[in-house]
Amino acid sequence: MAVSAFARRTLKVRHVRSAVSVFLTALCAGGAAAALLLILGYVVREGITSVNLPFLTQVPHPIGISGGGVANAILGTGITVGIATVMATPIGVLTGVYLAMYGRGTVASSIRFLSDVLAGVPSIAIGLFAYAVLVAPFKHFSALSGSFAFAVLMLPVIIRTTEEAIRSVPITIREGALALGLPIYATTVRVVIPAARAAITTGLLLAIARVTGETAPLLFTAFGSQFWELNPGNPMAQLPLQIFNYAISPYPQWHQQAWGGALILIVVVLVLNILARAALRSRTSR
Amino acid sequence: MGETVVGSERVAPQSLDVFRPRYRAGDRLFSWALNLSTWIYLALILGLFVVLFAGSWLAIKSFGLHFLVDSSWDPVAGRFGALPFIFGTVVSSAIAIVIASVVGIAAAAYLAEFAPPLIARPLAFLIELLAAVPSVVYGLWGLFVLAPLMRTVIGPAIQSKLGWLPLFSGPIYGVGMLTASLILALMIVPTVAAISRDFIESVAVDQREAMLALGATRWETVRRVVLPAARPGIFGACVLAVGRALGETIATTMVIGNRPAISASLFAPGYTLASVIANEFTEATTQIYISTLIGLGLLLFVVSIVVNAAARILMHTVLRNVEER
Numbered sequence: 195m196a197v198s199a200f201a202r203r204t205l206k207v208r209h210v211r212s213a214v215s216v217f218l219t220a221l222c223a224g225g226a227a228a229a230l231l232l233i234l235g236y237v238v239r240e241g242i243t244s245v246n247l248p249f250l251t252q253v254p255h256p257i258g259i260s261g262g263g264v265a266n267a268i269l270g271t272g273i274t275v276g277i278a279t280v281m282a283t284p285i286g287v288l289t290g291v292y293l294a295m296y297g298r299g300t301v302a303s304s305i306r307f308l309s310d311v312l313a314g315v316p317s318i319a320i321g322l323f324a325y326a327v328l329v330a331p332f333k334h335f336s337a338l339s340g341s342f343a344f345a346v347l348m349l350p351v352i353i354r355t356t357e358e359a360i361r362s363v364p365i366t367i368r369e370g371a372l373a374l375g376l377p378i379y380a381t382t383v384r385v386v387i388p389a390a391r392a393a394i395t396t397g398l399l400l401a402i403a404r405v406t407g408e409t410a411p412l413l414f415t416a417f418g419s420q421f422w423e424l425n426p427g428n429p430m431a432q433l434p435l436q437i438f439n440y441a442i443s444p445y446p447q448w449h450q451q452a453w454g455g456a457l458i459l460i461v462v463v464l465v466l467n468i469l470a471r472a473a474l475r476s477r478t479s480r
Numbered sequence: 481m482g483e484t485v486v487g488s489e490r491v492a493p494q495s496l497d498v499f500r501p502r503y504r505a506g507d508r509l510f511s512w513a514l515n516l517s518t519w520i521y522l523a524l525i526l527g528l529f530v531v532l533f534a535g536s537w538l539a540i541k542s543f544g545l546h547f548l549v550d551s552s553w554d555p556v557a558g559r560f561g562a563l564p565f566i567f568g569t570v571v572s573s574a575i576a577i578v579i580a581s582v583v584g585i586a587a588a589a590y591l592a593e594f595a596p597p598l599i600a601r602p603l604a605f606l607i608e609l610l611a612a613v614p615s616v617v618y619g620l621w622g623l624f625v626l627a628p629l630m631r632t633v634i635g636p637a638i639q640s641k642l643g644w645l646p647l648f649s650g651p652i653y654g655v656g657m658l659t660a661s662l663i664l665a666l667m668i669v670p671t672v673a674a675i676s677r678d679f680i681e682s683v684a685v686d687q688r689e690a691m692l693a694l695g696a697t698r699w700e701t702v703r704r705v706v707l708p709a710a711r712p713g714i715f716g717a718c719v720l721a722v723g724r725a726l727g728e729t730i731a732t733t734m735v736i737g738n739r740p741a742i743s744a745s746l747f748a749p750g751y752t753l754a755s756v757i758a759n760e761f762t763e764a765t766t767q768i769y770i771s772t773l774i775g776l777g778l779l780l781f782v783v784s785i786v787v788n789a790a791a792r793i794l795m796h797t798v799l800r801n802v803e804e805r
Contacts, residue, residue, distance in 0.1 A: 208697050208700065209697055211697070211699065212697035212698050212699035212700065213699075215699040215703070216590070216594045216698065216699055218586065219586040219587065219589050219590035219594060220590050220594065220595070221586075222582070222583045222584075222586035222587045222590065223586070223587035223590040223591055223595070223603050223607065223673075224603070225583065225587075226583060226584075226587050226606075226607045226610060226666075226669050226670070226673065227603050227606035227607055227610075229610065229666055229669075230606050230607070230609055230610045230613070231606070233613065233617065233618070233621050236621055236625055237617060237620075237621070240624075284517065285517040285520055285521055286517075288513055288514050288516075288517035288518070289514075289517045289518045289521050291514060292514040292515070292517070292518050295514075296514070301518075305518065305521070305522065307789075307792065308522070308525050310788065310792045311785050311788045311789050311792065312525055312528075313788075314720065314723045314724070314727075314784055314785075314787070314788035314791075315528070315727070315781060315784050315785065315788075316726070316727025316728070316729065316754055316780055316781070316784055317727070317729065318727065318729045318754045318757055318758060318777065318780070319528075319532065319727070319777045319778075319780055319781040319784070320528070322532060322535070322757065322761075322773075322774055322777040323527070323528045323531050323532060325761075326531045326532070326534075326535050326774070327527070327531060346524060346528070349521060349524070353521070377506050377507050378507045378510065378511075379506045379507050379509065379510030379511075380506065382510065383510070403612060406614075407612075407613075407614025407615065407616065407617070408614070408615075409614070409615065409616045409729070409730040410615075410729035410730050410754070410758055413758055413761065413762060414761050414762050417762070434614060434616045434730075437616050437617075437620060438616050438619070438730060438734070441616075441619065441620050441623055441624075441734060442623075442734065449624065452620055453620070453624075456616070456617045456620050459614055459616070459617065460613060460614065460617050463612055463613070463614055464609060464612060464613075467609060467612045
C-alpha cells in the first residue's frame with residue numbers, strides 16, 4: 195500500500211518533470227524563432243521609412259544633404275554576385291558531376307573533405323586571398339576581386355549540392371540513355387543533369403544567397419564607391435558594405451539609410467532562400 | 481553487370497566503366513573538362529593556403545611564435561602582438577557556444593521529439609532562416625538595439641546582482657564582449673539546432689520504444705537514451721558552430737567595441753582576429769603591418785580548418801555507425 199502510494203507520487207513527479215522539461219525545450223525553439231521575427235520586425239519598422247523611390251534610384255548624397263540612395267550599391271552587388279556566379283557555376287557543377295560519377299578513391303574523398311572544410315573557412319580569410327591575388331599585384335581595388343572571393347565562397351556549396359543532385363538521379367535513367375547508344379557526355383549533359391536540374395538550381399540559389407549578404411571579403415576587394423560604376427575593374431559600391439559604413443558612421447541620417455539598406459538586403463536574401471526551398475520541394479513532389 | 485543493377489546508386493561508376501573502351505571524342509572532351517575543373521578547384525584550395533602563408537612570411541620571420549603571446553599592439557611603433565585578438569576571439573566564441581549549445585540542442589530536441597508536426601515545420605523553417613540573415617544585419621541590430629539595451633537595462637541588472645565579480649565589473653559601454661557573444665550565440669543557434677536535429681532523428685526508433693515500454697516518460701526517453709545516442713553528432717554540430725563563431729567578422733566588428741585590450745570584465749570592449757583585419761587592413765601602410773594582418777588571417781584560416789576538420793570527422797564517424805547498424 196505504502197509502496198504503491200510512493201510509486202504513484204514519484205510517477206506524478208516524473209510526469210510533471212517531463213512536462214516542464216518539454217515546455218522548456220519548446221521555449222528554446224520558440225525563443226530562437228522569436229529572435230528572427232524580432233530582428234525582422236525591427237528592420238522592417240526602421241527601414242520602411244527610408245525605402246522610397248529616390249532611395250532606390252539615387253546614389254548616396256554627401257553628409258548634410260538630405261536624400262540620396264543606394265541604387266549604385268544594389269547594382270554593384272548585382273554585378274559582383276553575377277560575375278561570381280558565372281565564375282563559380284561551371285567549375286562547381288563540373289566538379290560536382292565528377293564527384294558523383296567518378297567519385298571514388300583518395301582524390302575524390304579528399305576533395306569532398308576539403309570542400310566541407312573550405313565551407314567553414316571564414317570569409318575574411320577568403321577576402322585576404324582575393325586581395326593578395328587580384329588587388330595587390332595591380333595596386334587597385336576592383337569589383338572583380340570581390341567576385342573572385344565570392345566565387346571561392348560559392349564553390350563548396352555548389353559542388354556538394356550538385357554531387358548530391360546527380361547521385362539522386364536513378365541509375366536506371368542513366369543506363370537507359372547509355373543503352374540507347376548515347377555517349378557518356380551526352381547521357382550526362384542531356385539526360386542526367388536535366389533530371390537533377392531542380393536540385394542543382396537549389397544549390398546555386400543557396401550559394402548566391404550566401405554571398406549576397408557577405409560583407410567582410412568586400413572590405414578590401416570591391417572596396418565600395420559613392421558613384422555609379424559599371425566597370426568591374428574598378429572599385430564598386432556594394433549594398434552590405436554600404437550598410438556597414440553607414441551603420442558605424444556618427445550620423446543619424448546615415449543610420450536611417452543603413453536600416454533602409456538592411457531591409458532591402460534581408461528581403462532579397464530571404465526571398466532567395468525561400469526560392470531555393472521551393473525549387474527543392476517542386477522536385478520532391480514530382 | 482546483372483547483379484550491380486539493384487537500384488542502388490552507389491554502383492553507378494562501375495556500370496559506366498563498362499563503356500570506357502568505347503570513349504568517343506565528346507567523351508574525351510567531357511572527361512577532360514571534368515578533370516580540369518576539379519584540378520582548378522584543388523589548386524584554389526592549395527593556393528589559398530600558399531598565398532596566405534606567403535603574405536604573412538615577413539611577419540612570421542620577424543616575430544616568430546612569440547607573436548602569439550605578445551599583448552602589445554602599436555602599429556605606429558611597429559609593435560605587433562596577437563594575444564588581445566586571440567583572447568577576444570576565444571572568449572566571445574566560448575560564451576557564444578555555451579549559450580547556443582543549450583538553446584540549440586533543446587530546440588532540436590523539441591523539434592525532433594516533442595513538437596506536433598503542425599508546429600515543428602514552421603518553427604524549424606524560421607530557425608533555419610535565422611541562419612540566412614546576413615551578418616551585417618545582425619551587426620546593425622546589435623549596434624542599435626541590443627547594445628543600448630545592454631547599457632541601460634541588461635548590464636545594470638546583471639551588475640546590481642553580480643557586480644562584485646570581476647567578470648561583471650567596470651563601466652558598461654553597451655558594445656563589448658558580452659554583447660558580441662550574445663549576437664554570435666544567436667547567429668550560431670541555427671547551426672547547432674539544424675544539425676543536432678538530424679542526428680537526433682537518426683537515432684533508431686526501437687531504442688525509444690524500448691525505453692517507453694519500460695515506463696519512462698517522454699523527457700526521460702530523450703534525456704537518457706536519445707540524446708546520449710546522438711551525442712557525438714551533436715558534439716560535431718557544436719564544434720562546427722564554434723568554427724562559424726571564430727571566423728564571424730562583420731557582426732562582431734560592429735558590437736565588440738574594437739579595443740585591443742585584455743580585460744576581465746565582459747562589459748569591456750574587446751577585439752577579435754577577424755575584426756582587426758576588417759578594421760585595419762585598408763589602413764595598413766607599412767609592409768610589416770599588412771603582413772601581420774595577413775598573418776592573423778592565416779592563423780584564423782588554420783584554426784578554422786582544424787576545427788572544421790574535427791567536426792566533419794566526428795560527424796562522419798557517427799554517420800558511418802548509423803549506416804552500418
